[in-house]
Amino acid sequence: MKQLDYLTLKAIFARFAELNPEPKGELHHTNAFTLLVAVALSAQSTDVGVNKATAKLFPIADTPAKMLALGEEALTEHIKTIGLYRNKAKNVIKLSQRLIDDFGGEVPSSRAALKSLPGVGRKTANVVLNMWFGQPTQAVDTHILRLANRTGICPGKDELAIERAIEDHIPAEYQKHAHHWLILHGRYICTARKPRCGICPIREFCLFEDKDENL
Structure with a gap:
């Protein structure tokens, strides 16, 4: 899968930031x-x-x-x-x-x-x-592994390669929230079996060839 260029990535993450400025993890915790x-x-x-x-x-x-x-x-x-x-x-x-x-x-x-x-x-x-500590670290799960390669956002052969691709290619101002935006997008929009391309906010940038605009 081809790696999307810097300006396209910047447009993608600007869109994510506009729609969800402060993405949160979904695990409940108090400290x-x-x-x-x-x-x-x-x-x-x-x-x-x-x-x-x-x-x-x-x-x-x-x-x-x-x-x-x-x-x-x-x-x-x-x-x-x-x-x-x-x-x-x-x-x-x-x-x-x-x-x-x-x-x-x-x-x-x-x-x-x-x-x-x-x-x-x-x-x-x-x-x-x-x-917790606000560091711009990237936790790559199965959702990110899938969509990173499907979309061209940060392709890689495994979790570590994709983690490094995120750090290397996604603009610095979006690094802190990058993995949350990607996890949520993979969990609710770019799903494994039937990606919901019809409601995808970044579909015009995505390299996935089998988009179904009716989903």
């Missing part, structure tokens, strides 16, 4: 710790499913210490409706202990430190750095 846990739980699960599971969890376990006091067994009961819940529960307990032991109970603001925590990979770290 950096609950955000970190929510993102870690969201792997291979939907945001809606995670929000349902954490609705009763976070009011009683919104710090590493409270999570440890709750314990793995009780945590497992709270999150058993989401995928891979047993392994995720183990990791949340372990990362809570690591936060207390190594970071004074605070969520660190560096990618390397975040990735050192059990169950936290690059994507999770990038989400936390972006949403």
